Structure formats: structure tokens, C-alpha cells
Amino acid sequence: xxxxxxxxxxxxxxxxxxxxxxxxxxxxxxxxxxxxxxxxxxxxxxxxxxxxxxxxxxxxxxxxxxxxxxxxxxxxxxxxxxxxxxxxxxxxxxxxxxxxxxxxxxxxxxxxxxxxxxxxxxxxxxxxxxxxxxxxxxxxxxxxxxxxx
Numbered sequence: 001x002x003x004x005x006x007x008x009x010x011x012x013x014x015x016x017x018x019x020x021x022x023x024x025x026x027x028x029x030x031x032x033x034x035x036x037x038x039x040x041x042x043x044x045x046x047x048x049x050x051x052x053x054x055x056x057x058x059x060x061x062x063x064x065x066x067x068x069x070x071x072x073x074x075x076x077x078x079x080x081x082x083x084x085x086x087x088x089x090x091x092x093x094x095x096x097x098x099x100x101x102x103x104x105x106x107x108x109x110x111x112x113x114x115x116x117x118x119x120x121x122x123x124x125x126x127x128x129x130x131x132x133x134x135x136x137x138x139x140x141x142x143x144x145x146x147x148x149x
Contacts, residue, residue: 023067025060027052046085049106049149051097057146066142069115073131076124083122090116090132094144107147113138 058064072090091112100106115134124130140146 023062025057025062027056027060047149049100049147051095051099051145051147053098053145054143057140058142062140062142064142066140069134069138069140071131071133072148073129075127075129077126078124079126080124081122082120082124086119086122088116088118088120088132089114090134091149092138093147094141095147096145097147098145107149112147112149 069092091109092115093107093112095107097107113136115136115138116132117135120132121130
């Protein structure tokens, strides 16, 4: 049984407006770990959704004018081959949800935008960022909560 730990950090790279400026926003302290976040590698198919509130994003210095999200990152706490789980599809959406009220309180797939469909790196390396460059950049409006699947 393969167990993979990910530090619960999300880095979002945003390029604001029409300028070449980019900003990295870190959400979370990086001090918590989970055995299966953001995914469980023990199953052939995995589905998870995470809500990041506008307050969290703005609290880390993002502009309230929003921006284009081009990259997300996770920081695994262990090194592992990803040979059995390299194929990822990532979706995002803006939402007014602040939390999930039950284990069946998902945002429907039709309400999400596919932002990445491809393979991640062939290995995760402990304490090094696993970066996913979005094939379809996502526009955050600066006021809405954001859901990542």
C-alpha cells in the first residue's frame, strides 16, 4: 500500500492585468500534513475538492482586482514514483461556498472549468514543489471563493 504525504500548501502564481508582473500566493502555513491530500494513490480513480476563500487568498497578498492563475503547486513530504497515478485532470471554479456541509456536498462537474489534463512529473521529491502549469489559465475575480478539484 502506497502512502503519500502532501504538505497542505497551495501556491498560486498569478499574472495580473496586462502586465508581465507575477505574484506567488501561498495559502496555508505548511505545518500540517495529510496522508491523502490532495489525492489518494491507493485507488484507480480519485476525486477531491478544496475551497480556498477569497479572504485566504487576499490575506496572503493577492490583489482584490483578481488575476490569472497559471500554476498550482503542492509540496509532498515523501519521495514517490508517480508511475501509477501520473494522469491528472484539474478543474477550478469560482464559488460562493465557504465549506462543504457533508461528504456529498460537491460542486457538480458541469460547473467546473478544466484547467489541466495531462501528466504530472514522473516522481515526487520530498520537500520539493510539484508544479502543475495550467494548460488553460484560470481567471480569479478577486472577490469570489475558489474551488480546486
